[in-house]
Amino acid sequence: MDVALKIWRFDPETGERALKHYNVEAPEWACLLDVLDIVKDQVDGTLGFRKSCRMMICGSCGMRMDGRAILACKERMKPIVERGHVPVISAMGNMPVLKDLVVDMTPFWTKIRRMKPWLDTGYEEIPEREFRHTQEEMNPIHKESLCIMCGCCVSECNSMESDPEFFGPAALAKGFRFVGDPRERAQVERLESYNDEHGIWDCTRCYFCNERCPKGVDPRDAIAKLGAESIKEGIDRDLGAKHAKWFVHSAKTTGWLRETELVPKTQGVVSAIKQTKFAISLAKHGKVPPPVPPHVADRVQEARGLHELVHSQGRAGAAGIVQGEKALSRIEHPSDGDGA
Ligand code: SF4
Numbered sequence: 001m002d003v004a005l006k007i008w009r010f011d012p013e014t015g016e017r018a019l020k021h022y023n024v025e026a027p028e029w030a031c032l033l034d035v036l037d038i039v040k041d042q043v044d045g046t047l048g049f050r051k052s053c054r055m056m057i058c059g060s061c062g063m064r065m066d067g068r069a070i071l072a073c074k075e076r077m078k079p080i081v082e083r084g085h086v087p088v089i090s091a092m093g094n095m096p097v098l099k100d101l102v103v104d105m106t107p108f109w110t111k112i113r114r115m116k117p118w119l120d121t122g123y124e125e126i127p128e129r130e131f132r133h134t135q136e137e138m139n140p141i142h143k144e145s146l147c148i149m150c151g152c153c154v155s156e157c158n159s160m161e162s163d164p165e166f167f168g169p170a171a172l173a174k175g176f177r178f179v180g181d182p183r184e185r186a187q188v189e190r191l192e193s194y195n196d197e198h199g200i201w202d203c204t205r206c207y208f209c210n211e212r213c214p215k216g217v218d219p220r221d222a223i224a225k226l227g228a229e230s231i232k233e234g235i236d237r238d239l240g241a242k243h244a245k246w247f248v249h250s251a252k253t254t255g256w257l258r259e260t261e262l263v264p265k266t267q268g269v270v271s272a273i274k275q276t277k278f279a280i281s282l283a284k285h286g287k288v289p290p291p292v293p294p295h296v297a298d299r300v301q302e303a304r305g306l307h308e309l310v311h312s313q314g315r316a317g318a319a320g321i322v323q324g325e326k327a328l329s330r331i332e333h334p335s336d337g338d339g340a
């Protein structure tokens with residue numbers, strides 16, 4: 001098939017950036033990575049891109065196609081050619097471009113290292129007895145364990161775009177991979193550290209990382225689980241945590257979000273007083289209901305019933321985070337009842 005594509009080239013020596021058009025002959029089974037190989041072999045040997053496994057395992061070939069982060073070895077070209085579309089290929093976002101489609105992953109790895117991506121089992125010498133765990137015990141971190149560190153989620157992260165210091169979706173998903181591991185013994189220390197400035201509560205919840213992750217890791221869900229575990233452990237110093245707690249309390253007591261109390265409950269009374277003028281202006285325009293008497297939903301019992309149901313199911317912390325199941329692989333084993 002005839003494949004046409006445009007590639008944003010970047011020459012680090014001249015600082016020149018240019019959109020170049022390529023046309024090559026490729027087999028019908030070709031993925032984007034195959035086409036880039038053909039361009040490099042037959043048209044321009046100076047084209048820069050990363051690759052290794054060619055089978056969605058190594059995480060090397062992250063780049064953007066038409067503005068969305070993808071793995072080049074996962075994108076089949078045939079449907080694109082059949083549509084007559086000419087895709088634009090560019091380097092991933094939120095990381096400095098070194099050459100053409102190659103980005104500097106140093107900030108990415110620095111954040112992964114900050115998460116302490118190794119188990120802290122609480123013992124220094126390996127005990128002689130074997131520790132066995134069931135699949136059920138490992139299932140809570142199944143999706144996070146699928147991460148191949150490609151950086152596609154980081155490329156698309158809105159929060160990181162405005163704050164490059166934000167830990168980011170890949171690092172935080174890695175953090176939950178250890179917080180949720182039944183063998184880990186330093187969960188609270190980890191959660192304390194992940195609650196620091198630029199940490200879990202700085203996520204804007206745009207869900208782009210879930211949308212773009214090529215392995216179904218769903219990093220935003222991992223961040224939600226870290227938040228829920230933090231609150232369960234009483235780590236609620238961040239405004240984000242206080243905000244989340246008030247949402248739950250408000251929904252449980254009235255069936256509504258009591259917006260007039262949101263600021264004092266989240267930011268404190270002093271901060272709320274400073275915003276009195278703004279609050280009066282909102283009230284004049286009918287934007288906030290009067291705080292007294294509290295606005296209680298007609299069928300508030302339903303909200304309370306839901307809250308009690310979740311509690312009765314023991315769904316505190318990460319277990320209470322409902323998430324979609326779109327991981328690329330999922331292993332289910334019935335328990336053999338021998339998990340100790
Ligand atoms: S949901 Fe959060 S971590 Fe994910 S891309 Fe959006 S801001 Fe970044």
Ligand code: SF4
Nearest residue numbers: 147148150151153213
């Ligand atoms: S979470 Fe997904 S997108 Fe992000 S680095 Fe891991 S595999 Fe790549």
Ligand code: FES
Nearest residue numbers: 053054059061073
């Ligand atoms: S080449 Fe390894 S993930 Fe694409």
